[in-house]
Amino acid sequence: MNDSKTQLQHDILTYILSTNGIVHEPELLDVYAQLKKKELNEANVLKLQTKLDRLIALINESLHSMDYKIEKYRQYTPMALRTISSASIGSTIANDSTNDGSSTRDAIDLKKSNLFYVYTNLKLTQSSKLATFYKPTELEFVKYVFKKLMEPNELSSIKDLNLSNDKSVSYKQYIDKIIRLDHNNEEDGTSSIGSGTYTSFNKGSTSLIVGFRNSDMNVDSLKLSDLENILTRLCENKWLTQYGDGSYSLYIRSLVELKDYIKCFDNDDGSSETERSEEREGTEGEGEELNGNICNICQKIVYLGGIECSNCNSFYLDIDCLKQFLNRCHSSDQSVICSYCKHEFNDVNDIIYIL
Ligand SMILES: [Zn+2]
Ligand SMILES: [Zn+2]
Structure with missing residues (x-):
């Protein structure tokens, strides 16, 4: 060379x-x-x-x-x-x-x-990677933040969506552009955000910090400024991102790590029992929650932008795969139906937006 x-x-x-x-x-x-x-x-x-x-x-x-x-x-x-x-x-x-x-x-x-x-x-688990950046006491807060940011927020109406929430508005508009179910929005021709139901994962810093302090994971030696500093560092290292409204969500590094985490349970890759139990321990609780929102096509976690079937709550697609899915349906002249429960996607109420 x-x-x-x-x-x-x-x-x-x-x-x-x-x-x-x-x-x-x-x-x-x-x-x-x-x-x-x-x-x-x-x-x-x-x-x-x-x-x-x-x-x-x-x-x-x-x-x-x-x-x-x-x-x-x-x-x-x-x-x-x-x-x-x-x-x-x-x-x-x-x-x-x-x-x-x-x-x-x-x-x-x-x-x-x-x-x-x-x-x-490729070798270190998510928790051992985090352990190289954070002190053991800090890790308690980090673990809490990850756990909370994996939990979906309650379903809300699109009508209640704060229009200054750039992130959610961008995803909603783009999903509508692809799947075209929001007929109300097309008919009235306004530039309103439209209708439907959505869920998201981002949480405000107050809810993360206050939630941690009230939880049994709380570490008294961590001051408010320490907790804020940890959130800032998590963003710098691209584990998290912060949006214009101040809320936090998991970001690229976390999503990549979580993808590998899911993979290690999907394929029997022959890793030893010890390694596996370490991985389980390191990412406690995530397995259960992750089983929910895995893209039906690419197996990626559907977290930032995507849809879910509102009838069975078992069928998920991220934005890229949604395009692919629709192309497949259209090219074979099939109606657009949920691959699991066969529910037809005719209307904005047939899906839940993940924003
Ligand atoms: Zn996908
Ligand atoms: Zn379904």
Whole structure:
């Protein structure tokens, strides 16, 4: 392998690590193009994507012996969805507070990507990874936060949705665009958020902090400022994200880890009983709750954006798979029905939005 290629691998890996191990595809593509001294534009974006993926595969070969891997994870974020629904590039720039100043039109358009590169350790369990970042007393609060953020909030009416809640509004509008069940909204032609029922997982900091203090997991030595500081660090390390309304939810790193956690129960991968019981212990309680909202197609946890069948409450699809599912139904001229209970999806009341 020549030196410049090795250097390129090193530079890309260093960049990924500098982002705390999680980077949005357009951002990494931009870095890659700069390193290659190429301009990123519509004409060469596919080629650069392929080349970047080849480079990542090479990096993974050398990481393999150390049990690390860079993997791609699909997750639409509210920011990407806002970019998709923006009428023009101009409004995208105006609305996009996280615009990194990149001046090319196409690079901005790429923000609608739903792909992330995630640097992950294949051997350590979620709890042992957390244990390297947090003191044992702090871990008590961290565990509490994870447990709470895995619990779905009560069902609410879309009509009661706070319109300033960017995240939920973005997911609702995008799901409607795909599945087109919200006939009321189409008929009256207003730009209202429409109707239906939704659930979500995010929780306010007060409910997390007060809830912890009142729970039997409370650690007296942790002051209010310590707890706030832990929440901030969890966001920095991309385990959690905080939305405009101040609420917290699990984020890419957690979702990647939880995906692996589910996988280890799905496939008998031959790992020893000891390893398994350690994993069970480390992520206590999550197994039960996770059995609920697993995507019917890709087996990913449906957490940020998706739907659930309101009739059987057993059929879940995340946003990407919802598209795939509808394409499949339409191309075979089948009606859109729940794969489990065969309930037909005709109306917004046939589904529950996960926002
Ligand atoms: Zn899926
Ligand atoms: Zn069903």
